[in-house]
Every structure is written in structure tokens, then in C-alpha cells.
Amino acid sequence: MISQENSSGTPSDAPAAVKQTQRHQPVTLRQVAEAAGVSTATVSLVVNKKKAARISDETRKRVRDAIQDLGYRPNAMAQTLVSGSSRFIGLVADAIATTPFAGQIIHGAQDEAWKHGYALLIANTEGNRELETDAIAMMLEYKVRGILYSTWFHRATDIPASLRESDFVLVNCFSAEPGTRAVVPDEIQGGRSATEVLLKHGHRRIAFINATIPAPAKDGRLQGYKEALEAEGIPFDAGLVLEAYPDQEGGYGATEELLKRDVTAVYCYNDRMAMGLYDGLREQGLSIPDDIAVVGFDNQEVIAAHLRPPLSTVSLPHYELGAAGVRMLLGLDEAQDSGPAKIHCPTVERNSVRALAPA
Amino acid sequence: MISQENSSGTPSDAPAAVKQTQRHQPVTLRQVAEAAGVSTATVSLVVNKKKAARISDETRKRVRDAIQDLGYRPNAMAQTLVSGSSRFIGLVADAIATTPFAGQIIHGAQDEAWKHGYALLIANTEGNRELETDAIAMMLEYKVRGILYSTWFHRATDIPASLRESDFVLVNCFSAEPGTRAVVPDEIQGGRSATEVLLKHGHRRIAFINATIPAPAKDGRLQGYKEALEAEGIPFDAGLVLEAYPDQEGGYGATEELLKRDVTAVYCYNDRMAMGLYDGLREQGLSIPDDIAVVGFDNQEVIAAHLRPPLSTVSLPHYELGAAGVRMLLGLDEAQDSGPAKIHCPTVERNSVRALAPA
DNA sequence: AGGGATTGATCAAGCGTTTTAGCAAAATAG
DNA sequence: CTATTTTGCTAAAACGCTTGATCAATCCCT
Numbered sequence: 001m002i003s004q005e006n007s008s009g010t011p012s013d014a015p016a017a018v019k020q021t022q023r024h025q026p027v028t029l030r031q032v033a034e035a036a037g038v039s040t041a042t043v044s045l046v047v048n049k050k051k052a053a054r055i056s057d058e059t060r061k062r063v064r065d066a067i068q069d070l071g072y073r074p075n076a077m078a079q080t081l082v083s084g085s086s087r088f089i090g091l092v093a094d095a096i097a098t099t100p101f102a103g104q105i106i107h108g109a110q111d112e113a114w115k116h117g118y119a120l121l122i123a124n125t126e127g128n129r130e131l132e133t134d135a136i137a138m139m140l141e142y143k144v145r146g147i148l149y150s151t152w153f154h155r156a157t158d159i160p161a162s163l164r165e166s167d168f169v170l171v172n173c174f175s176a177e178p179g180t181r182a183v184v185p186d187e188i189q190g191g192r193s194a195t196e197v198l199l200k201h202g203h204r205r206i207a208f209i210n211a212t213i214p215a216p217a218k219d220g221r222l223q224g225y226k227e228a229l230e231a232e233g234i235p236f237d238a239g240l241v242l243e244a245y246p247d248q249e250g251g252y253g254a255t256e257e258l259l260k261r262d263v264t265a266v267y268c269y270n271d272r273m274a275m276g277l278y279d280g281l282r283e284q285g286l287s288i289p290d291d292i293a294v295v296g297f298d299n300q301e302v303i304a305a306h307l308r309p310p311l312s313t314v315s316l317p318h319y320e321l322g323a324a325g326v327r328m329l330l331g332l333d334e335a336q337d338s339g340p341a342k343i344h345c346p347t348v349e350r351n352s353v354r355a356l357a358p359a
Numbered sequence: 360m361i362s363q364e365n366s367s368g369t370p371s372d373a374p375a376a377v378k379q380t381q382r383h384q385p386v387t388l389r390q391v392a393e394a395a396g397v398s399t400a401t402v403s404l405v406v407n408k409k410k411a412a413r414i415s416d417e418t419r420k421r422v423r424d425a426i427q428d429l430g431y432r433p434n435a436m437a438q439t440l441v442s443g444s445s446r447f448i449g450l451v452a453d454a455i456a457t458t459p460f461a462g463q464i465i466h467g468a469q470d471e472a473w474k475h476g477y478a479l480l481i482a483n484t485e486g487n488r489e490l491e492t493d494a495i496a497m498m499l500e501y502k503v504r505g506i507l508y509s510t511w512f513h514r515a516t517d518i519p520a521s522l523r524e525s526d527f528v529l530v531n532c533f534s535a536e537p538g539t540r541a542v543v544p545d546e547i548q549g550g551r552s553a554t555e556v557l558l559k560h561g562h563r564r565i566a567f568i569n570a571t572i573p574a575p576a577k578d579g580r581l582q583g584y585k586e587a588l589e590a591e592g593i594p595f596d597a598g599l600v601l602e603a604y605p606d607q608e609g610g611y612g613a614t615e616e617l618l619k620r621d622v623t624a625v626y627c628y629n630d631r632m633a634m635g636l637y638d639g640l641r642e643q644g645l646s647i648p649d650d651i652a653v654v655g656f657d658n659q660e661v662i663a664a665h666l667r668p669p670l671s672t673v674s675l676p677h678y679e680l681g682a683a684g685v686r687m688l689l690g691l692d693e694a695q696d697s698g699p700a701k702i703h704c705p706t707v708e709r710n711s712v713r714a715l716a717p718a
Numbered sequence: 719a720g721g722g723a724t725t726g727a728t729c730a731a732g733c734g735t736t737t738t739a740g741c742a743a744a745a746t747a748g
Numbered sequence: 749c750t751a752t753t754t755t756g757c758t759a760a761a762a763c764g765c766t767t768g769a770t771c772a773a774t775c776c777c778t
Contacts, residue, residue, distance in 0.1 A: 104456050441737085
């Protein structure tokens with residue numbers, strides 16, 4: 001019977017219900033204006049804290065109270081529409097899920113974008129060209145300020161046609177086309193740093209297990225290795241450069257060849273190879289770093305930090321790539337004319353390298 | 360002299376130049392309308408392929424040509440404004456960079472969102488409460504359809520106040536508060552599956568190295584272990600459950616205790632512990648899977664797939680969590696009343712388990 | 719007291735769309 | 749040949765906000 005009462009009468013308790021579930025139909029400027037007894041212009045002025053505007057303190061307060069009461073949130077779409085320029089930056093990535101790396105790029109881009117009042121619109125293409133086109137179209141329709149086009153590993157790329165309809169910066173990839181803005185890791189410096197870690201500890205005969213597959217990283221890291229040796233006056237010995245597929249298997253498989261070289265240290269193309277090499281070396285009863293010192297490349301945390309012993313390596317600066325990409329897009333960092341901007345790869349020293357006992 | 364000609368006369372080649380760098384000041388509906396000699400209404404109608412609208416084929420073509428010529432892209436902001444509902448879904452994550460997991464959630468969410476015509480607006484908070492509030496505010500201002508609030512490891516969370524201003528779904532976390540929509544991994548089933556892998560291969564004395572730190576995973580994975588044993592009629596032996604910090608060190612450190620238990624198989628709380636255990640076992644001269652079978656949990660690719668031997672494990676379904684979150688948000692999957700939706704954790708068999716030789 | 723400054727707030731146009739109602743011309747029916 | 753329907757298209761309002769122009773009231777000088 002009591003319920004009967006409810007189902008009949010006037011919706012007297014509706015207001016309360018509305019307050020609880022105010023969810024849909026968001027509060028607008030106009031409603032705030034009405035509640036405060038002022039014009040929408042006035043509300044807009046106090047919302048945006050325009051210093052120039054002359055609004056009495058009393059009115060300001062009234063408006064702010066109304067905003068508070070109603071739980072007003074500006075409609076960013078409307079703002080964007082009138083202001084003409086959106087606060088979006090697009091990020092298209094080819095492999096968000098497949099690697100931990102993309103996450104770092106996103107993170108860096110997002111932090112930096114945020115810092116300048118931009119929100120990140122991301123799209124994952126997993127290498128699918130059609131998806132990519134759609135993603136870019138979507139971003140263009142949202143009138144993004146610009147697009148970051150990123151790849152999960154450092155490589156050359158061609159530029160999708162629609163990308164040109166917007167400002168864009170290539171992140172972790174580059175194009176032969178002149179005038180293209182891009183930011184990539186400094187592989188050469190990275191290779192140099194990796195080698196230097198070993199040199200610094202007195203090693204002279206240092207092997208380099210390079211990748212078999214062609215890539216900017218392959219050339220750059222080798223180049224850096226050569227430069228570091230040269231700087232120390234050590235002649236480059238092509239016999240100390242091996243090649244293997246850049247994964248655990250490859251590293252493991254290279255063990256045998258490596259041991260023929262009679263070196264005291266080895267620099268691996270990446271951490272995964274180093275991980276495989278650890279296994280190979282251990283099988284041979286060799287200890288790291290006592291019998292042989294190892295450095296990797298990439299600083300793939302889950303691996304490098306947790307191998308036994310933890311692996312000294314050189315970090316691929318994905319976070320920085322994302323951030324620098326945004327800065328370049330916004331014109332805060334100047335793009336150098338001489339190709340892509342190169343981001344420093346920092347050394348991360350752990351325990352896989354020890355000073356060579358004097359012979 | 361020839362250049363003189365250029366710098367004086369009419370800007371006869373301006374159109375070409377404009378065509379090249381049409382970039383800024385995007386083309387609007389009105390411009391297309393003018394070019395095609397029709398009203399904006401007409402253009403809108405053909406852009407949106409309204410079947411009901413009566414537009415002659417000839418006019419349609421004229422409009423489409425104009426669109427092509429000018430490179431028109433609709434302004435999504437304007438569309439959103441008038442349609443009232445945006446095509447955004449927000450995703451706030453507490454650790455995009457720190458783990459590979461968040462990337463998978465993003466990927467799943469993004470795929471599913473896309474499928475339904477939504478774009479993903481993401482924000483990374485790295486656990487910073489203030490950032491989080493800002494991020495949610497931003498999303499609310501963009502009038503997102505709803506927000507996915509995700510954590511990188513499965514845990515209880517409290518619900519930020521502003522989150523309630525929108526539809527939301529908790530992803531990989533949950534709240535005690537009744538009526539909250541959430542999706543989490545099915546830890547119990549996962550624990551059961553992990554144990555079953557071992558049972559299936561004939562193992563009866565199976566140790567479980569659990570985590571020391573409290574978490575839904577800790578309880579759930581243990582519970583699953585018990586259930587699986589029980590289903591096989593094997594009495595639960597508390598003595599076979601060890602505890603260690605859930606990382607490599609922990610797994611390594613647990614080796615000694617484990618070996619006292621005289622088991623033929625061990626189920627580790629996660630892959631990182633398994634990785635440490637591999638080292639410990641190897642040091643003892645024990646071989647996996649011949650002397651002892653190992654399964655992990657999480658399926659952290661970089662580790663599990665590349666250990667020697669590759670680790671059998673149970674996958675944490677992050678991609679699915681993201682996708683299911685979106686579906687629940689959009690009301691495509693029903694939220695069950697009985698707490699969070701539980702997502703299946705699939706078994707991933709590799710080579711760390713082998714049939715037990717008959718005693 | 720009259721003129722100019724200053725203060726506090728409003729008006730109204732406009733941002734790029736969508737969409738309903740309506741209008742003129744053409745086609746069809748009677 | 750008129751009345752009705754159909755066809756093809758447009759006018760205009762609306763979405764929520766910003767902002768330069770404007771206006772009324774108050775203040776300060778001389």
C-alpha cells in the first residue's frame with residue numbers, strides 16, 4: 001500500500017533523485033548564468049579568470065557558488081569550436097601492446113603534452129595500413145594540433161598521405177624525404193657508451209655480437225663500437241664482430257663462436273641477446289662478470305634489471321622520444337635541418353661488468 | 360629578369376601554392392557548399408549519406424567532387440556539439456610506462472572502442488592523485504561517454520569523487536562499494552589452471568610459492584591451487600606452500616626451502632619468481648623440466664617466452680580486460696550484480712613442464 | 719552642475735555542424 | 749487544365765561557448 005502511494009502521486013522527490021544522478025544532460029553555462037542571475041558572458045568571464053574583465057567581487061562569488069552548486073564543467077568541444085584551435089595531439093603507434101616500449105613513448109608524449117595544456121588522442125594500428133588511415137582521419141576530424149607518428153623500433157618509414165594534412169613529427173622513425181621532422185635515438189652514441197663501459201673497466205679485447213637483420217640500430221651501434229675503440233687507440237678487429245639473430249636464441253647460439261675469440265668482455269646488440277648469452281656462458285661454467293663482462297642495449301627493464309647478475313646496458317630513451325616529439329611538434333625544440341634529432345641514450349650500469357684483473 | 364616577372368605580376372600561381380600547403384584553416388562545410396553551388400544542408404546530407412534525403416545523383420556528384428577538390432574533413436567538435444554526445448571514451452591508467460601490462464589494457468580498450476566508433480582519450484597518472492583529478496576533469500570537459508579507471512595490478516581501489524560525475528568502469532581493480540561496475544582477472548580460475556597443467560602431467564606433490572604481499576591475486580591463486588588439488592582428490596598440504604617476495608630475488612631465494620619439500624613440480628605466484636627460481640635450480644644442478652617442473656603466472660612475454668626452457672604459465676588477460684571494460688561501459692556486456700566481472704585467464708603451455716616418469 | 723573616466727555587466731555575432739520544417743518546381747492524377 | 753503528390757533543395761534554429769562592442773550607472777574633476 002505504501003508503495004502504491006509512490007507509484008501514483010506527483011514526482012515530489014524527483015529533485016533529490018536528480019541531484020544524485022545528475023549524470024546525463026550536463027550543466028551548461030546558461031544554467032549557471034540563470035542560477036546566478038547574470039548573463040552567460042559574465043559567467044564565461046569568471047570561469048576563465050579573465051583579469052581584464054571588470055566583474056565585482058560580489059558577482060564573482062555568486063557565479064562561483066552557482067558553479068559549485070550545479071557542478072558545472074565547461075564543454076571543451078564548444079570551447080574548441082569557438083577558439084578555432086583544439087587542444088589535442090594525436091599519437092599513432094604501430095605496436096602499443098606488443099612491446100613495453102610504446103608505453104614509454106606514450107608516457108613521455110602524454111606528460112609533455114599535458115604540460116602544455118594538450119590532451120593525447122592515441123591510436124594503435126598494429127601495423128595495419130587501413131586502420132592507420134582511419135586513425136589519422138579520426139585525428140584530423142578532431143582537428144588535432146598535430147600528429148606524432150611512432151614506431152616501436154627505430155626504422156625508416158614512409159609517410160602516409162593523410163599525415164601530410166596535419167603538422168606531424170616522426171618518433172623513433174625517419175624518412176628520407178628532406179624537411180621531415182623526426183626524433184630518433186642516438187644509436188652511435190649509444191654504441192659508444194656501451195663500449196666505453198667495458199673500456200673503462202680495463203677491457204681491451206671486446207667482442208660485439210651484432211644483429212643479422214638490417215636496421216639503423218645495427219649500423220649505429222657498430223659505428224659507436226668502432227669509435228669508442230678508436231678513441232682508446234685500440235685497432236678495430238673485424239674478427240671480434242659476430243652476428244646473430246637479435247633474440248635470446250641468437251645470443252645463446254653465439255656463445256660457442258664467442259668463446260673462440262678469447263675476449264674478456266662482450267657487448268651485445270640488445271638485452272635479449274645478452275639474456276641468451278647468459279645461459280650459454282653459464283652452461284660453459286663461465287661466470288659473469290668474473291670470467292667475462294657483458295653489456296647489453298635497450299635497457300629492457302624486465303630483463304636487464306633482473307638477470308643474475310643484473311645487466312649493465314644502454315637505455316633506449318623512449319620516454320624522451322615521446323616528450324621530444326611533442327616539443328618539436330609545438331615548435332619548442334627546433335628541428336635541426338640535418339635530419340632527425342638524435343636523443344641521448346643513457347648508460348645504465350649494473351653488475352655484469354667488473355674491472356679486469358691486471359694480467 | 361625572369362624572376363622579376365614573378366615578383367611583380369599577379370599572384371597567378373597562388374592556387375598551386377595553396378594546394379601544397381593547405382594545412383592551416385581547415386576547409387569547412389560552407390566552403391564546400393559554395394564550391395558546389397549548394398547549401399550547407401545539402402552538403403551535410405550527402406556527407407552523412409542520409410538515405411532518406413532526396414538529393415539528385417547529379418548534385419551528389421557535384422558535392423563529392425567539391426569535397427575531393429578541397430580536401431574537406433568534417434569538424435568532429437562541431438558534430439559533437441550539435442549531436443550532444445561525444446565519441447570519446449576516457450582511460451585513466453596508473454602506470455602506462457612502468458609495466459608492459461598497461462599497454463595491453465590500452466590496446467584492448469582502443470580496439471573495442473574503435474569498433475563502436477569511439478576514440479580513446481588516455482591519461483597517465485603514475486599514481487599521482489592530483490594528476491588523476493586533473494585527468495578526470497579533462498575527460499569530463501570533453502564530455503566523454505564514460506571513463507575506464509584502470510590499475511596495473513589487480514587490487515582494491517577507492518573511487519575518486521569526480522569519477523562519479525561520469526559513467527565509469529573499474530578495470531583490473533574493484534571497490535567494496537555495491538553497484539560499482541568492474542572487470543578483473545579470474546585469479547581463482549587462473550590458479551586452478553596453473554595447477555592443472557602440472558596435475559595433467561602426472562605431478563602429485565606440487566609446491567606453490569606464493570607472494571608475501573597481500574593482494575587479491577595472492578588469495579585467489581592459492582584458492583585455485585587448492586581447488587585443483589581437491590578436484591584430483593589430493594589433500595591440501597600447507598607445508599607445500601611457501602611464501603616469498605614476488606620478484607626474481609624472491610624466487611631465487613626460495614630455492615633452498617623448496618628443495619627440502621621433495622616435490623616434483625612447483626607453481627610460482629608469477630613469472631618473475633619463476634625466473635629467479637630457474638637460476639636457483641640451475642645452481643643446484645637441477646634441470647627443468649626433467650628434475651622439476653615449473654609453471655608461472657602472468658605470462659609476461661619478455662620473460663616467460665624466452666627463458667630456457669620457455670615457461671609454461673597462465674596469462675593475465677589485460678587485453679581482454681580493456682575490451683571488456685569498454686563493452687561494459689557501453690552496456691553491451693551486462694554487469695553482473697555479484698561484484699566484478701571475472702575474465703578468464705588462459706593457460707599458455709611451453710616447455711617447463713613434462714610428464715612425470717612413472718615412479 | 720556638466721564633462722569625462724571608470725566600473726560592472728550585457729548584447730549579439732560567430733565557431734562548424736545537424737536537422738526539421740518548408741518552399742518551389744516538376745511530375746502525376748483526375 | 750487544375751489539384752495533388754513527389755522531388756530536390758534551402759532557411760534557419762540550435763548546440764555551448766567566447767569576445768569585442770556597447771551601454772548604463774557611478775565616480776571624479778574642475
